[in-house]
Amino acid sequence: MIVEGPVLPLDRANVDTDQITPGRYLVGMNTDNLAAIALSGVPGAAELLAAHPDAAVLVARENFGCGSSREHAVWALLQRGIRAVVATSFGRIFEENAYNNGLVPVTIGESDLDALMHAQTLRIDVERGTIAVPAREDSPEREIAFELDPLRREYLAGGFLAFVERQIPDVRAWEAAHSTP
């Protein structure tokens, strides 16, 4: 799986899921209309999005997606065309939600982040675990390595629930052998 495209440089830390999808947009049964409100609680994001209409890779600083468990945050980014988020760390639940929906959560070191934040486009090779950073005047082309969770990367293609479903006999057997409330 390759994710390639323009960067959305969101140069902020602690972008919580209330900012990615403000609570008022969680009301109602329709979850297919989130593209227009993605990141709408982030100050300055409207201008940023307008300047990067075709962005496919969001680059942010640490603790991206912290806070509320709302999976809407992941859905909204996907609906806005974002296929991968690169950050130095993620909120746990957001990262899980990302895997479960095929949004690639890439964790990299602080020292590499600036280069990515300034890149126009990035190419992420999910299988190899590499990000290709194009050359700029002051720096040659280079590659940054990353690691995905060895288990959850398998869910990127949408296999999480199918996996759980296959475990049901084991879960039932476990339950029969253990005391539970």
Add this chain to the structure above:
Amino acid sequence: MSERGTYFDKVWDRRVVQRLPGDSALLFADRVVLYELLGAKAALDIEERFGGRLYDPQRIVAVTDHIAPAKDGDSAQQAQALRLWARRNGVRMYDIGEGGICHVVVGERGYVTPGTTVCCSDSHTCTLGAFGAIALGAGTTAIEGAMLGGALVVKRPKVMRVQVNGRLASGATAKDLALKVSQMLGFRGGVGYVLEYAGEAIEALTMEQRLTLCNMAIEAGATTGIIAADATTYDYLAAAGVDVTPDDALRADADARYDATLEIDASALGPMISWGTNPGESVPIDDAVPADADPAALAYMGLTAGQKLRGLAIDQAFIGSCTNARLSDLRAAAEVFRGRHVSVPTIVTPGSERVRRAAEREGLHEVFQDAGALWTHSTCGACCGLSMGVLAPQMRCASSSNRNFPGRMGEGGRVHLAAPVVVAASAVLGRLATADELEPALTEVHA
């Protein structure tokens, strides 16, 4: 890993159905909790994609809480979808009038017992770690998995011992301790960890205080929080009508190895207040806004570095939420309100309908109403800024809830997190304050 011998590990080991690659495991899901705002979709998805097959409907509990009762057509649809689904599937639902905030309802009714797991599509599920259980917030898909397969895929976290020594100082509450932990760890200091609270101060906490403390584990980015079950836990469960035999084997080893330790002296704690846009940005109420404060947070909050917090004028006060709206919280707030009057709009929202009725039996609702506060039914209400007390831009609110994120209680609204007694004193004086600033109460008012 399991040789660490922490309390968390003991519970984890008891719930592993299967080990998975990358230090993850399939954990048995003893309880799954749903609520209308983020649960209705999960419920309907399971019906659509798996023909409604549930691992065990008896393990699922549903509530309406975030916008309850519904405020408009969209919120009504969510509540109704969950309600009808629960009925179709034989799932126990606590609806308006009976239920309340999910984490409060599930706890007070004894659904969570030591050594088990509970999950809910809400990040504050960590509250329930106070019962000595692994309590996990999760997204929609993971909750669907728990409903369908009776299990959760979880990456084993590191364990941080939050060692709280001494006894909580008389002017301090569990909320102040929670805010202190947030301040010390910062907004992401707990990422990758579960916080295992222990020590003399923790053992001395009541169940309600433990719930307040664990509620805010997520605010340091932690996977969850947990407190070893002891006599306090078992007594509380017995009173809730749940008979669980105390299990002596379920405890941390004396030589348990923790991946990190945070030490706090509870006797040195006093009232805390948040100044910024995450709970880590909190200080003792007599401290000033830090000199190195994040400029974006200052701009949002309308504050400057070095500014004093005590005395800052507020526009609204809110006592409620899964953090601080149980009976002991309401009693403490009522003591401050008794014989006094609020000077800003003030909302008091009990954590559950059980709490509401218990409070009313004690006459607490009269105290709040005599003080000019609005006493409501139980709901998340103002906490999540969706109904019942939404802030306008730049409105400043003292709140007993857990999140002060930008826009959390309304677009542009400014939230200062504090203990219920601090919020109550602030409501009376119209500025951030503590109860010791108040004039003696007019005791005859509520004779």
